[in-house]
Amino acid sequence: MTAAVEISDLHKQYGSRVALRGIDVRVDPGTVVGFVGPNGAGKTTTMRILVDVLRPTSGQVRVLGEDPRTGGARLRSRIGYLPGELRLDGRHDVASLLDHYVEISHTASVSRHDARAAWRTLAERLGVDPTRRVRGLSKGNKQKVGLVQAFVHRPDLLVLDEPTSGLDPLVQAEFLTMVREVRDEGRTVFLSSHVLSEIEQAADSVVVLREGRVVLTSAVEAVRASLGQRVHLTLAGHVAAAPFVGLDGVRSATATHDGADTRLTLDLDGTPDAALRLATTHTVLAVDAERPDLESAVMSFYTQES
Numbered sequence: 312m313t314a315a316v317e318i319s320d321l322h323k324q325y326g327s328r329v330a331l332r333g334i335d336v337r338v339d340p341g342t343v344v345g346f347v348g349p350n351g352a353g354k355t356t357t358m359r360i361l362v363d364v365l366r367p368t369s370g371q372v373r374v375l376g377e378d379p380r381t382g383g384a385r386l387r388s389r390i391g392y393l394p395g396e397l398r399l400d401g402r403h404d405v406a407s408l409l410d411h412y413v414e415i416s417h418t419a420s421v422s423r424h425d426a427r428a429a430w431r432t433l434a435e436r437l438g439v440d441p442t443r444r445v446r447g448l449s450k451g452n453k454q455k456v457g458l459v460q461a462f463v464h465r466p467d468l469l470v471l472d473e474p475t476s477g478l479d480p481l482v483q484a485e486f487l488t489m490v491r492e493v494r495d496e497g498r499t500v501f502l503s504s505h506v507l508s509e510i511e512q513a514a515d516s517v518v519v520l521r522e523g524r525v526v527l528t529s530a531v532e533a534v535r536a537s538l539g540q541r542v543h544l545t546l547a548g549h550v551a552a553a554p555f556v557g558l559d560g561v562r563s564a565t566a567t568h569d570g571a572d573t574r575l576t577l578d579l580d581g582t583p584d585a586a587l588r589l590a591t592t593h594t595v596l597a598v599d600a601e602r603p604d605l606e607s608a609v610m611s612f613y614t615q616e617s
């Protein structure tokens with residue numbers, strides 16, 4: 312299977328400043344990959360190289376099987392790109408700007424009429440008013456126009472640099488739905504974000520970049536599972552934690568007593584089955600499970616020493 316994105320030993324220097332120190336990333340078609348990391352990690356640099364806005368210092372990049380430096384207009388028409396710092400020509404109204412984008416990005420397989428209808432549908436979905444002048448738009452509304460132009464030609468690959476920056480929660484949710492639809496159609500999304508909850512909702516896998524190096528590549532589910540699960544049980548009467556320690560799947564158990572009842576906290580590294588069997592020999596008054604989130608799983612990769 313040809314990768315949608317294949318990056319091998321990619322280096323980029325801006326003068327003496329090293330931005331990328333040999334990164335390797337593979338993105339399978341039909342998946343959503345979240346690209347995360349602290350400020351200055353190299354995310355934007357990588358994305359700009361993918362769309363040939365920047366040239367690498369060394370290393371190999373293949374996008375949809377082609378070298379972005381030689382793919383030209385044909386490859387560009389298969390990519391939707393939302394830059395991190397979006398600049399739109401402020402002189403136009405939104406409708407003429409989007410007509411213009413459709414004009415330059417539409418492919419022979421889609422008629423101009425259909426392409427125009429497509430931007431209108433997307434604009435409506437995201438709540439973009441096509442009659443507004445671009446210059447007077449708020450940051451969030453500009454971002455929505457940027458999203459419409461990235462999605463409108465149904466590209467095989469979307470490269471989105473902080474796509475939800477400035478969006479209100481309703482539009483953000485609609486955007487995440489659009490991303491999932493793209494994935495369900497077998498197309499690919501490579502997006503960067505500082506909002507890990509949104510990567511968690513939309514991405515299949517996550518790549519963490521720090522100081523120009525990839526420090527983690529993993530399925531989102533696997534990262535979360537690696538944290539294990541924490542379960543709180545409220546049991547009637549005074550119950551000791553000791554019998555729970557060492558049970559299959561239990562990493563640690565602590566008990567605190569609240570009046571006549573016990574609050575038992577179990578940190579699990581396997582299934583809760585054995586612990587729950589033992590718990591039900593008592594009277595279980597309440598069960599409450601914490602779902603580990605991607606943010607707590609990934610944060611350590613932001614700060615750890617190389």
Ligand SMILES: Nc1ncnc2c1ncn2[C@@H]1O[C@H](COP(=O)(O)OP(=O)(O)OP(=O)(O)O)[C@@H](O)[C@H]1O
Nearest residue numbers: 325328329330348349350351352353354355356357
């Ligand atoms: N045009 C440039 N000239 C010089 N240095 C640059 C330039 N663009 C980026 N850099 C440097 O390259 C490194 C990576 O920057 P990049 O913008 O790719 O990071 P990022 O992960 O996208 O960060 P952020 O989350 O803050 O957007 C940083 O040290 C940055 O200062």
